[in-house]
Amino acid sequence: MPSATPSTIPEGVPTIRVVAMPTDTNPAGDVFGGWIISQMDLAAGTTAAFRANGRAATVAINGLVFLEPVAVGDEVSIYTEITREGRTSMTIHVQTWRRARHTHLTSKVTEGDFTFVALDANRRPRSLPPIKPGDAPVNPEI
Numbered sequence: 041m042p043s044a045t046p047s048t049i050p051e052g053v054p055t056i057r058v059v060a061m062p063t064d065t066n067p068a069g070d071v072f073g074g075w076i077i078s079q080m081d082l083a084a085g086t087t088a089a090f091r092a093n094g095r096a097a098t099v100a101i102n103g104l105v106f107l108e109p110v111a112v113g114d115e116v117s118i119y120t121e122i123t124r125e126g127r128t129s130m131t132i133h134v135q136t137w138r139r140a141r142h143t144h145l146t147s148k149v150t151e152g153d154f155t156f157v158a159l160d161a162n163r164r165p166r167s168l169p170p171i172k173p174g175d176a177p178v179n180p181e182i
């Protein structure tokens with residue numbers, strides 16, 4: 041059985057919101073897990089590029105769990121939070137929440153940890169830039 045941190049409200053910064061469409065489904069009619077992962081990767085990539093102040097690439101995805109299916113028409117919201125920084129890499133915890141189109145009810149459907157590496161112009165790892173006083177927050181409200 042998938043395990044995840046129990047939570048009643050999303051954790052992290054709202055980064056992407058999108059409506060699941062019929063073209064996003066698997067043969068069983070639910071939204072395709074790969075589509076959800078791609079939205080999570082896009083959201084994490086947005087946060088990583090902001091922190092890296094430039095190009096960053098996904099190097100690993102860990103602990104990804106699918107807790108509930110997503111249906112066509114659901115409003116899908118992705119939240120991101122930087123939870124670890126190394127020299128060139130960072131880990132971003134990503135949660136996906138759904139809201140059924142005609143209700144106020146929301147629930148967490150996936151979460152996982154995406155690790156990104158800041159890259160230079162030759163696609164090699166580069167150090168994360170230091171955070172200076174007055175810089176925008178590491179987990180920005182976008």
Ligand SMILES: CC(C)(COP(=O)(O)OP(=O)(O)OC[C@H]1O[C@@H](n2cnc3c(N)ncnc32)[C@H](O)[C@@H]1OP(=O)(O)O)[C@@H](O)C(=O)NCCC(=O)NCCS
Binds near residue numbers: 099125130165
């Ligand atoms: C990202 C990439 C440049 C890293 O190259 P590399 O030779 O492994 O680099 P390094 O060994 O110097 O590691 C760089 C950092 O990544 C981390 N890292 C490497 N592999 C990792 C893994 N599997 N899981 C977590 N972190 C990892 C290292 O710990 C290091 O972090 P640190 O500097 O914060 O300590 C290379 O793996 C790559 O190009 N991968 C493909 C990326 C890609 O195409 N992604 C999909 C599209 S965005």
